[in-house]
Amino acid sequence: MPKKLGIEKLVFKPFENESALECFCRLQLPDEEIGVLLLREGDRYCLRFGFRFAGIHPLMSPEQVEAVLRRLEAGLRGLPQGESLRIHFRSFADDSVRQQELEELAQATTIPELQFLLFSEQRAIRELTEQGLRQPKDILLFVTYTLEPGKAHTHDQIERIIAWFVEHYEALKGRKEQLEELRYHHILTQGFKAGYLHWKQQLTIRMGLNVVPMTADELWGVVWSQFNHSQPPLIPQCLTLRGGDRGDDWTLSEEINDPFHATTVAIRGERGDRSTPKGDREWAYVKDKFVGVMTFDSKPAGFVSHEHQLYYLWQAASQFEDCEFVFELSRADEHATRASLQLLTRQNLTLTERAQNKNNLDVVAQLKAQGGAEAQAKIWEGAAPILVAGVVLVRRSSPQALDEACQKLSNCFNNGELNREREIAWKIWLQTLPITWHRLLDGRRQLYFTDEAAGLMPLACTATIDQRGLELIARDGMMPFYIDFVRQHRSMMIIGQTRAGKSAIGAGIFAIALAYGFNVVGLDYAREDGTTTMTDLINSFGEAGAWFDVGTSSNNLFEMPDLRHLTPEQQDSRRNSYLAFLVRALEVMVLGAHSDRRLGKRIHAILWKALTSFFNDAEIQSRYDAAYDQGFGSLAWQRMPTLIDFLDLLERLDLSGLVVVGSIAEAMAEIRLQLLSWVQSPVGKAIAQPSTVRSNAQITMYGMRNLTNDDEAAVLALSAQALALRRALECSDSLLVIDESSVLYKYDGISQIIGQICATGGKAGIRTLVISQDPDAIYNSAAGQQILQNLNTRFIGAIQSTAVESCCRIFGYDRSVLLPNTDESFLPDRSRLCSHWLVDVDGRLQYGDYYPSPELLAAVANNIPEQQARSRVMAQYSNKFEGWAVFAEQYSAAIRAGQSLQQLGQSPLSLGYPASNAVVHDSATHTAA
Template sequence: MNKPRLGTQRYTFRPFEDESHLECLCRLQLRGRDVGAYLLKQRRQYSLVFGFCSPGVHTLLPAGQAEQTLKRLEEGLKGFRPGDRLRIHLRSFGGDRDRQQALESQIQGSGQLESQFLLLAQQRATRELTESQQRQPKQLYLFATTPLEAGEEKRADFTEKLLAWVVAQYDAFKGLKEQQEQQSYIQLLTHGFTEGYLHWEQQLNDRMGLQVTPMGVEQLWQYLWSQFNSTTAPPVPQCLELSDAEGKAELSETIHEPLHTVSRLIRGEQGQPRSPQADRQWVQVNQKFVGAVVLESKPAGFTTPEHQLYYLWRALSQFPDCEFVCELAAAERLMTRVTLQRLTKQSVTATFRANLLRDVDVASQMRLKQGVEAQEKIYEGALPIWVSVVALIHRDSPESLAEACQKLTHAFHQGDFIRETEIAWQLWLRSLPIVAGWLLEDGRKQLYLTNEAPGLMPVSCTRTIDLRGIELITRAGQMPVYLDFVHQHRGMLIFGETRSGKSVLASEIFVWAIANGMNVISLDYPKPDGTTTYTDLVKFFGDQGAYFDIGSESNNLFQIPDLRGLPETQRQEWLDDYKEFLVKALDTMVMGTETDNQLGKRVHTVLWQALAAFFESPKLLARYEAAFEGGFGSAAWQRMPTLVDFVEIVAQLDLEVESALLNEAVATILLELRGWLSSRVGRAISQPSTIRTDARLTVFALRNVGDNIEAAVLALSAQSMAFRRALEVSDSLLAIDESPILFKYNGIAQIIGQVCANGAKSGIRPLIIGQDPDTIAQSVAGSQILQNLNTRFIGAIQPNALPSYQRLFGYNPEVLRPNTDESFRITPGRLCSHWLVDADSRLTPCSHYPSPELLGAVANNPKEQAARRRVLAQQPNKFAGYSAFAKAYVQALQNGQLLDEIALDGPSLGEFEPLTQLSETADESIPVHQNGHAHSAYSRRSS
């Protein structure tokens, strides 16, 4: 019996550090700029790689702009110099760290438990969207490479090289070697900044119009760190810094740890190694399998400018966790022209020989035509560009990776994208900005002209509206976009048919405003039972919510802002602003809309003098002071001056002038104001306020309104509260729900028109909610309202509404046509509503994903209210109750269960942690289910 011999195999392993060419990271603080760069060294060739971030080209441009954008990109490509290389990375990866940190900051800064609860629910909803790949942030990076000389000119022959070596040895002998090396690096980096960075900044910004911002050292390090690790990046290990702050370039080095930057990248974290594992078909990095798909042949052509501009975006938007990398470099122009001429001559010869043989050489004729067209483009100014395109797909397993690669190759109808099955690891490695050399080898690069290459540049990406604010998810690409109405003044419109999700989106806006310290005042037309869309949301906010009904509540029109904490000069200035508002309100109460005649002018004058006397009365001022000291609801509060006191001041007013018109003005004021004091609306505004002055959410129910003047006075009452709160503490949000009904009252329309036009001065953001814009446009202040509200949310609409949007806003009907499709409407299986967002003249189709807790708080039909009361009765506190109701509510709608069956038998729906622990254990404290949609919460009555 012979024992089989074991074969021997020899393996060669190379450390990953040897695959990288990174010398160090550099900070260049020159000419008032602070930019970062990678310093690479391949053999003896140095190069600097500058990084830029860009918002990209928006994916829904107005007609004609796509062609202009392509022309700008073409002009930028013509500015490439020999040796320049630009690499574009369009990345789409699920991650919510920034959003979670922003929400956590809001939670920590909010003093209301109700706001914290809903923000924690939003954190959970955001995390679940990310984990289900329905939320994919996009980033567009550009890395520009500039080749450098090694501090000295290249030696042409052996003698010069020998002399340079002798000089170097002599300097080393004299101890000048370190000084010479330092001077060499200063020259190297200075040259790279002036000849490299400044050139690329001009190319990308001025010529291409990509609005790039340079990446600093920390951003470049964070970019590298995220390629290999999932935690927050530590400080930059080593950084070479060049600064001219003192008027002279000085070089310094900052070292946080001795380990080389690349070694630090792959050292590992949490006990797990981070070194990439290579295979022929994939590379495993950062716990993901990465495959490569390469563009191997040219697309046949582009049918429209939009087709060319969005060629790669339309594929990327369909695939989560992937990245498109495009490398562009200038080709040798003379050789390209000579080669084209040679190919054209060969095609002419082949065609001639075929004619002699009475044959037709179709291939030669096609090559001849293409060669002639290419030469025509070159003579017209086009230049040759080398283009390499690689798509990198990240998945959890080789099987899912193979499936995704296959789908991606089938997503392109033109051009052959083929999966790389031999050197996928090498393509991933070359895509890193710390690896010098070409992305693809010479045999695989594609030669394009500058008018063709923009179609393969992945610069199209949905642009976010703001950097923070409420979050929506784009329908194409699932990219989160933010809308900030807190730090920017935005007037907002929400349009959509019944059951399109208007009230839920408005509630999201309310919650975000309250969490940021704003006060929300909503005017609504109530249902027959006296409740409005947001009655249940007001109840959820408890002491922070207030409900104003003219039959049972009052809002003192003469309640001035509490300005005791302000300096005297600012206090007087803001008090004068409120006096102006009071005069406007009293003018409306006395004269209605007839304020331009002689009597109206005299009334206006008398009111000003009466107000001056009113606020100069020591007794009245003392009552104000005592009321604010005593606080809301105290005995002193009940003695706060009101309209009744003002009427007495008018009756005792001595104008020291005898005039029939003045006497008529005084008599008119007394008659009208006393008439108001005897009416229900007048009593509601002429008694001490019974709604909490510190409430963050106040709903005005405008029911039983008799005429336009009463409607205007109630609108003024709501505006007074918004104005007071804006002067006292912070800005306010004034919402108008049921606008088709409320705008039938000219008084309300005029007041809202004034808020839309001048609200920014007083810190009031208007929000108008309605089914269509026609009712608003036809109101007396229609143009004033529509022209000053610059942010619009347009939900599901009927096809016959398209002409109205085209006439009033100039929208192309084809852009709004998806809003009329059945897929734009809400279905019970999805927890979202769909919107076309128009902000800053940029259109973005989005979806709104509210948390189930918010839906549970807004749900207000009788069956929903009854089910919620049953659930709340079984829980230890209201927050546990709302969490339990949200869970049962979604499950009932998902399973087709009747709402009457929720908590009918009385068993507990689960134990919930107290709210004090929610901020520490957000994952366990709010049970939220992503599949399922609270259809009834969206299904309000006609709004």
Template sequence: MLKDPDKDFISVNKILGKQASIGIIPAEQLIPWMVITVISYILTNGLFSLRMPWFFTTTFWLIVSWWLLTGNKPHLFVDRFRPPPGNEWYNGNLLYLSPVPQHRPNPIRHRISDSQVRVKLKPKVAPNQQGDNSRLMPFQNYQNLLCLVTIKKDGREVSGYLLNEGSQYQIVFGFETAGFHNILYRHEVNNAATALEEGLKDIAPGEKMTFHTGCYSSDCLRQQQLTELADNCHLKPISVLVRNEQKRIQELNLAGTRQMWNQTIFCTWTFNAQSGSKSNDPLSKFINGIINTANSIAAQFTGNQRIYSERFYKQLLLDAFEQGYIRWELLLNTKIGLEIQPMNARSLWGWLWQKFNSAPVPPIPQLLTLKETASDYKLTETLNSHKHACTILIEGMSGRSSCPEHRKASSRILLPGRNAECGVLTMEEGPGGWLNTREQLQWLWKIMSNSYVRDTEAVVEISAAPNFIIQDNLARQAKQSKSAKKRALEKGQGRDVGAEVKQEESFEAQKKMYKGARAIHAAVTFLVYRPTPEQLTHACQMLSHSFGSAKVLRERNIAWQLWLETLPITVSWLLHSSSLINERRLTLDTETVPGILPLTAVRDIDSKGVEFITKGGKPVYVDLMHNQTSRAVITGESGCGKSVVGWRFAVDALAANIPVVGMDISAGSGSTFETAVKLLGDEGAYYDITSGSSNLLEIPDLRRFDREERSRRLDQWKEFIRKALTIISMGKVRDPKLAQRVDAILLLTLKKFLEDPDIIERYNTAFEKGWKSTAWQEMPTLTNLLKFCTKEQLNLQNFTDFDRIAINQIITQCNALLASPLGKAIGRPSTFSPEPAVKFFALSGLGNEQDQYLMAINAHAACIRNALSHPKSLFIGDELSILFKKDGFAEVVGELCAVGRKNGISVLLLAQDIDSICDCGAGTMIMQNMVYRITGRLTSNGATSWIKNLGYPAEIISQNATEAFLPRAADLYSNWLIEKGGRFWQSRYYPGEMILASVANNQAELMARARVMAQYPNTLKGQLLALKQFASEYVQAVKEGRSLTHIGKNAVTDINGHKSPQDLIAS
């Protein structure tokens, strides 16, 4: 029976990891007590020749003392006496020793045996400032890396770390994964939990899988993207806005609000060269060991050592691919269902480099490559440095070492290359359970995504526990519990509740084991990075108190050892190799172990674009025009921040030198983008289309395209103009047959019109001479088109009365329009320049709905004309809800959403509600072609529209109607729900201060901005400085909740001190 992912409790059986006591001896005390007994005997009978009573007394006293000191966790006591290595680590400058002897230089081969693949460096004794000697330990001795390897087989390229310890070789494969998204549907939760439970049963014995999930305050990639945009942008004001956003991102990064997340899985494949097999059977190991030893001796005597060595590494890498990598990939990708990407050599080296350094990644020092050829396998080695890879990692750059330091401290590690100190926390006891499966999968992510958690990494290593030993241990515990119950009854003590519970848990665990579940060892650790010890202590305390019933403690004794064990270049087992006495790892079954795996994280959307910050500080990007041509709709109640987000998309396009055209129905002094557009000077135009004219018949400027592309784009324009003319011609008449005939007549008219030599010449001359020229005023208009709409011009052979009615309808309606006050806005040459990079057409002062509708058609025609004139463009429609009621307008917008991608036209619509779009005639076409739906704060009743029209889950969209979704003025962010392809992201948008100031448009904001703008010169520099001044005062007032009446009341000093627009972001 499947569990309900949102209701059924998931309980952790903690008895699974406990060992049955041996009589009165606790299992974890067996080895120490035996050692104490031996020592007591040697002291009392061997050394001092005392009698047996002394032996028993001494043994009893030492055992009791030990027990009192250590309790149930002997490692906490023993680890206090394990000092860090020497006085400090140092860089031993280890040289690279190729695994293949014949690749080594002759001087090295004379000094080092061919059979030796690792060199242990000697400690160095050096005088210190106190006049004593310090014993320095080479850091290279504490890692097992030989080199990086790449296997090219079956058309695939696989890479890993090659490790060695004695006769044991290990290859560690790395996989990058997106994990599970943090917002999943019910069926996805069930599928993920079931797949994990079944997949983890197939972990190979003796191998381990280590999950690394980290969140780091780093803005390097984003800063690089924005710097490139600002440097290449042709518009200085936009460049300033982009650089101002860089400043904002830097602030978020320093505050820990913005963090980069990564998820990596490392899987091992281990081979023992002495036994020559992975078999755990002692007899097989013995036989294979004899065979390998004999082959090695024979190779030395026959002089075939080189061939033997090459053959060994060829077979090692080949077996690692076939027995290791393929198996892990099948488990992770197919059985568990994770989206994984194998890490290549460059990624593995970069990942390792960033553990020690913050500088750019150097070339890979050494790479051993096995490549499949037509007849055999070829082993080659790429050498970029004679220094060992570990030496490169810790030697640092610019004269500063990156060698880790412990400074004789047992609770932290210093990483000079990262300018950070690292603290280690371990999970000593797991949680008691989870409310449901969803909570189980998200448990670690919810903790790590808290606002106070940053620069933190979760490292969880899991491996298969021996089922036979686990089952035997459970059976013995059940028997002991049964005996305890029986003794309690015999002694008249009643029921032993503790024994009964223990017995039930033991039986429950055994039932799971017999039904196919497997026991899993899990070592759960957390690495916290901070620049100072005080910050590190505070961060570790905050994190350790975040796990509820689970017990997470900071490692105070052997932090250096555990930090080493978290590295994938050591063969040690995390929390196991360093535990001398008891088992520190958790033991869980395959049903409950997913709860401690850090596999949940916010999925990426796009690689660049407008940045939103999700829970946990992870940035996600919405890209409408960089790597794709896409569409988005932004909805939300008034005041939720639509204008700010919409303008940021416009800035994103303009920064990439992509023109922007838009329509704004809410025109007037409070128009959304008016101030922002006018800030661009001659490169920005905000037209009130009723006060000028926009030639409906002006064709797009297609001179930059080749002949084929010109023809295609012109056809697109003709298609739109035909539909616009049909809408104008039909007016309020609702006759489908007549509309069809009118459309056909207009198609012929346009064809005849655009093929006329005189018309072609007038168009060409107008574009050649340019705007404001006499030729521009002679560009063909609607009046010229109507001259071609006659029986004679169209050469209609079978002219019917219906044709006459259709032509008459066209002529009458168009002439009536030209004679009306709107005629000059449609039927004359355009009075605005086609050159500005951003053009917004405002619809204002229209007396009735029909006039508004016709002007909207004309404005939309101007937008399409400008968009088709460029390879890429962005169309923005702001508050077009009223116009969507008209089927004709809705259809042209719907067609733009459907086919605009072919012409490089990205679309962005802004609306207060979704109903006006979904209920219009082309609602289905518009919404189905919207790749992104970005929803802000909604009213309590408004959320039902998203449930009804878009099928959004109520539990997700209902959060948009809560107070928590209101914009937060104190922190300058607004909340948004992004949906793409049925996947949801709850996010925040943090605007740059100058972007926010440029689109602030309520009455108080407009007046305050106008006062500041009036105090500066009406030049580009003056207006930018005015905006910077207004942004500074405005943001401060908003954060403090003060009135804006004081803004702009102070006198302004001269501005000559500023040398360039880039200086605007300096402060």
């Protein structure tokens, strides 16, 4: 007989049914915006507020760790009954934010060489992300406030019936919409006053967490990113409650950007594919990844120290990419907990007594009775019982890779603590979403006390210093962190032994500064052939770079900044700033180390009057205007006023109205004598002639050589300061770099000028970068303490063991902090092309690795074999960027393999680039063209 076909019924549930999201809400205060997820289940409403938290820094002293734990315990005791605190620790290999920043910088710059370096950094970051060496992390906190606005607060049946009739009668009168508006108005105002304010106090004041409330757009971005890769669209629907200046006069409004519900929009899909997640017993499939679920099913055996407790989860979470730790904490009922403990204690005491009557010993019953008694004692002493649910979501591209990752993560904990969920993984994954109502692992939560639960809060994370700038990768956790000296005024210092990677990280700072429109001016001690550490880097920038050599170049000290594009008020202010600098510079040239205070005051007064008269002269001003109109190198530029013109004015200066104590003639004679002597010296000629350094160069390096005394060194330092100050006053910030400072700081003049810039340069927009091998040389210089006190950001690389004592004495570090820097493993890693650093920003310490792109590393390669290899390779290509890219590829490969550079460039090689390199090469070449 033919086989009979049966009929199988399948029931499909829309994913929207799993969501309890009513809508997004926005609480708009005069000085703050607060986002809210409004959830609904029947007549019950839940407001879920979100907060961002930077993390508890993993590098703290034992005293700081103990204080943090005490604050967390105090905050847990204040958890409101019936509400929950959910913590999401997320670690995803995502570089989209950094890529977008670099793309914007590359498109904005007009320097093709800089664009080439930015494109190469984009590729390098992408490679680090794909290799799992770059893992951005963030921490989100979600708190709840639940209420039932339509529930009659009475136990009388008749009163409930009357309330029901009143509500429906108002609806029949056509006031349904008004009632709904009043209901939402009440929910949001009550949620803000009784919910948000209470939680904000618990998190910030009692727990000491520096949390930032998430806006409605950020909450929508979190929900959208659960299902999609792209940037989120506008919020589909949003209720906005605006409050007055005094927290009253609340008004409610509605914004609709899409007719479909937010959950439907989130799973609608992108690029033609739907984003609806797929469920399975062992995993959920979402965003092209298999998501495995692991649960904490037993309590840790114990914590051996405060550090172990605070960093218990961080030690495992920091090493895994594409995972999310989700922990939910809620207050347990103290009366029920106390009753359960009493019952447990009595039962085990009974078992113990019964065993004793039989001349036996029940060890398990004794231990349970003792544990029950200790738990009751904790409650009486003030500890609160906390219910904790812990889940880890692991994302991988295949079920096999997911199994391996889950097993590896499980091995990081004691046997049985963290287990794979293979039956209801889909359901638990749904519970972790912020748009669902269900509690996490409801019915399977573990009971802790406040002194234990703090160890189950995944709050430890490498704290982000800034949001953008120079990027390093934290050694502990592989999380990128940034040093932003553009928006934050940071004066920086790089310390390290020879071949510690100082030039590479310094060049990285140069590139970021140039990308943000800074002008970079540097002082470096030149070798006998006139080159310095940065010569090759400056040359690689082509027209954007300029070199100043005392014997062949000049920088007109009297070249005023071009301020004609500013308002008259701004012109006066900035002209006076440069005038004050000129007075100070001329005083240094005239007085030198002279200590006669009376003579100094007379000279100061004369210089002020002379310079004021000089710049108010109509002919002088017309020569400046003509020079700026015709531009650098023109005939008018050669006639720009200089120190020599100022000396001519001194001959006919009228000082009759000047009132000073002492002989004016003596002071005037001293000024003329000293300035004339400077004009006749090589250093003086370099500052007393029209500038030969291109005014449009964005990076200029001074090669300091053939200096005979402190006065000459000071004057050259003043020349560099003048260039930086001119750039800054022309509406552009400047970065002043002092390389080989161990040599340069033996000149007191340079030390004093740099000390003054470090202390007051911020007003003129000048940041300082000091690069040195020996901090003692700076500390013992004339203005050493002034310099070091104002360098608030330090990069300390590999150092000799003999330098540890100096760094501890000068910077106040504990010896144990610097010991890793003396280990051989702290030297640059040739296989990964990265250097290691201890970063100190305003006293916050962080170990990090700096990964320069191969192209940047090739540009700063400066020893003789490296220079020769670069010249051989570059000579084979007519296109500068093509040769640069080829040398970078060959050079980095040779460094990784530990091979000699002698073979580089001996025979032309094909490029053989991957697609990403081709994009970099084509873009940079096109820009250059």
